[in-house]
Amino acid sequence: MPLRHGVIAEDQPPSTGNRLIVQRREAIASNHPLRSFLALCDRTGAQGLAKRRRPVQNAAMLIINDLSLRMAGRLLLDHASLTLPAGTKAGLVGRNGTGKTTLFKAITGDFPSETGSISLPKNTRIGQVAQEAPGTEEPLLEIVLKADLERSALLEEEKTATDPHRIADIHMRLADIDAHSAESRAATILAGLGFDDAAQRRPASSFSGGWRMRVALAAVLFSEPDLLLLDEPTNYLDLEGTLWLENYVSKYPHTVLLISHDRDLLNRAVNSIVHLDQKKLTFWRGGYDQFERQ
Numbered sequence: 227m228p229l230r231h232g233v234i235a236e237d238q239p240p241s242t243g244n245r246l247i248v249q250r251r252e253a254i255a256s257n258h259p260l261r262s263f264l265a266l267c268d269r270t271g272a273q274g275l276a277k278r279r280r281p282v283q284n285a286a287m288l289i290i291n292d293l294s295l296r297m298a299g300r301l302l303l304d305h306a307s308l309t310l311p312a313g314t315k316a317g318l319v320g321r322n323g324t325g326k327t328t329l330f331k332a333i334t335g336d337f338p339s340e341t342g343s344i345s346l347p348k349n350t351r352i353g354q355v356a357q358e359a360p361g362t363e364e365p366l367l368e369i370v371l372k373a374d375l376e377r378s379a380l381l382e383e384e385k386t387a388t389d390p391h392r393i394a395d396i397h398m399r400l401a402d403i404d405a406h407s408a409e410s411r412a413a414t415i416l417a418g419l420g421f422d423d424a425a426q427r428r429p430a431s432s433f434s435g436g437w438r439m440r441v442a443l444a445a446v447l448f449s450e451p452d453l454l455l456l457d458e459p460t461n462y463l464d465l466e467g468t469l470w471l472e473n474y475v476s477k478y479p480h481t482v483l484l485i486s487h488d489r490d491l492l493n494r495a496v497n498s499i500v501h502l503d504q505k506k507l508t509f510w511r512g513g514y515d516q517f518e519r520q
């Protein structure tokens with residue numbers, strides 16, 4: 227199934243004050259089977275060709291400028307600003323109900339701002355676990371492999387392509403994106419999150435909702451977005467899975483923003499903290515314990 231890329235321009239209504247105009251390009255076609263649980267969007271530009279790009283040192287991945295967010299009449303962010311350097315692994319912390327999850331929604335373009343703007347480099351791919359993987363008859367490994375939309379589209383096109391130049395291009399791009407190692411990479415992630423070889427071949431329908439959240443997480447990690455947003459992943463991971471994720475996040479080749487109340491996870495996985503406090507955002511370098519001492 228070839229992917230179609232449609233642009234959805236979301237102009238905030240005039241009543242929201244400063245207009246944050248989010249040009250959101252859906253990386254997932256409306257009928258794509260992963261669409262429902264894998265929220266993956268390319269907010270600013272063309273297709274996800276930049277996905278294997280290494281982070282540019284010292285460049286900003288996320289610039290939040292003068293942002294105000296209001297939820298059901300209550301101000302959550304009040305003219306807050308933040309610059310997150312590319313490649314940062316940051317923990318997003320703040321008391322319950324202060325607006326961390328809402329901030330994620332604003333970053334993905336799913337929540338309107340009252341003032342200010344959120345900017346990302348052109349072609350940035352954002353990944354997050356939106357909901358559990360659907361309970362289909364598909365084996366887990368297949369579900370995770372399909373999360374690499376570009377690889378899936380290229381393999382699909384390869385089946386019917388007749389133009390030798392196009393076929394050569396497809397093969398070159400598949401090589402560029404390490405398609406040959408896709409299965410072992412997907413299997414490694416699934417194993418880290420608690421699925422042994424036999425489980426990876428079982429259909430999603432044979433797993434409970436909690437386990438299917440892990441499948442959704444595996445799919446997002448496998449798709450390797452430029453900006454990975456994780457909201458309380460320990461809610462659906464056991465200790466082993468959490469330890470594996472800590473290590474994975476700490477070595478992730480792109481930028482991560484991780485909401486967690488788990489001090490150990492934060493201390494081991496991230497190298498900086500974004501503190502949401504008194505409706506403002508503050509960026510601190512260092513782990514959680516270091517942040518607390520400051």
Ligand SMILES: Nc1ncnc2c1ncn2[C@@H]1O[C@H](COP(=O)(O)OP(=O)(O)OP(=O)(O)O)[C@@H](O)[C@H]1O
Pocket residue numbers: 297298302320321322323324325326327328329
């Ligand atoms: N759909 C909604 N309608 C009305 N109020 C909401 C809605 N969703 C969230 N809220 C409120 O908005 C505030 C911010 O919610 P949000 O979920 O962003 O906070 P949070 O920092 O992620 O909290 P937690 O640490 O508990 O996950 C909270 O007071 C919450 O009760």
Ligand SMILES: [Mg+2]
Pocket residue numbers: 326327328457
């Ligand atoms: Mg939350």
